[in-house]
Amino acid sequence: MEKKLVNKITIVGCGPGSKKHITGLAMQRIKNADSLIGSRRLLELFGDIEADKYMVNRNYKLLIMRIISLSKRKKVVVLVSGDPGFFSYSKLIIDKVGVENCEIIPGISSVQLAFASIGKTWSDACFVSLHGRKSEFPTLIKMVKERKKVAVLTDKATNLKLVYKGLMSEGIRDRMVYVCEDLSLKTERIRCFKLTSIQRVQVRGLNVIIILDEES
Ligand SMILES: C[S@@+](CC[C@H](N)C(=O)[O-])C[C@H]1O[C@@H](n2cnc3c(N)ncnc32)[C@H](O)[C@@H]1O
Structure with a gap:
């Protein structure tokens, strides 16, 4: 020090x-x-x-x-x-x-704005960053299995497609996924999908992904 x-x-x-x-x-x-x-x-x-x-x-x-x-x-x-x-x-x-x-x-924080944008609380959420941390993928899977509300920071490599593949391969299907892209920027885009339908969803830029179980 x-x-x-x-x-x-x-x-x-x-x-x-x-x-x-x-x-x-x-x-x-x-x-x-x-x-x-x-x-x-x-x-x-x-x-x-x-x-x-x-x-x-x-x-x-x-x-x-x-x-x-x-x-x-x-x-x-x-x-x-x-x-x-x-x-x-x-x-x-x-x-x-x-x-x-x-x-x-x-x-x-990007997650604060993401939750505000979708009108949900974040006091009951848990968080994982895959930004430059592919090794955190098992943590994400564990959190999604155990918790109802998970916010994920992604990057170009650890992206929505990877999240989709990882969750589906674990048999997790009943989730809603909010994709909060380029928050506060001119290119901002906030979309909501069923997990099972995101295979072909294209993303760009910065992303916070919020994964909710059906009842949240
Ligand atoms: C190194 S982390 C930094 C997080 C930052 N300290 C915070 O509180 O938002 C970078 C990640 O934050 C997320 N992020 C930062 N700005 C964003 C924005 N404007 N829109 C969506 N996600 C954003 C993305 O997941 C990005 O890969």
Whole structure:
């Protein structure tokens, strides 16, 4: 763990993607930043902000060292999508530098917006991320067998088709599936299907999938 840093590293939850969903405090921190660190998508969202910009890609572990070194001279803001506490880069940073060296600004998570969009509660849901984590597939199957409401983060490789195949091969059929795509963006699309009918459904972009049993 690092000793006390000169400037705390601010980790900002940027919400699901549209500027309308960014909180006032998050926007304030972003405007005051000397350096912004984030994915291409998030850096483009703040293209008008005058700050040094560093893109996160596969270099994310090395980038933490850069972030620590920058924070000695600059106000560093790390942009993460949705909420920092929900499957994000923030955990790696906090584990490395210690929570006392971080300021964490919450954001609206993609799952919050997904549940709001379909008008369902999420206090009774459970969550699994397949985003870059194919190994979590057995967890998904277990959750769907045991729980009535499961929200899944997917990516290009671990997508709706894979979820369909996995559930059907386990004999799970009686579920409704909400596919919440590109939430808050111009391409947003929210659709509901019976699990048995999603084989040919095409998806694009970012997706939260909500799997409900028939009675939920
Ligand atoms: C690394 S996780 C980050 C989750 C984020 N911390 C949150 O709270 O939403 C990225 C995944 O979140 C989901 N996601 C993020 N933004 C989304 C959006 N606008 N619409 C649908 N899903 C989204 C997708 O499943 C994507 O693969």
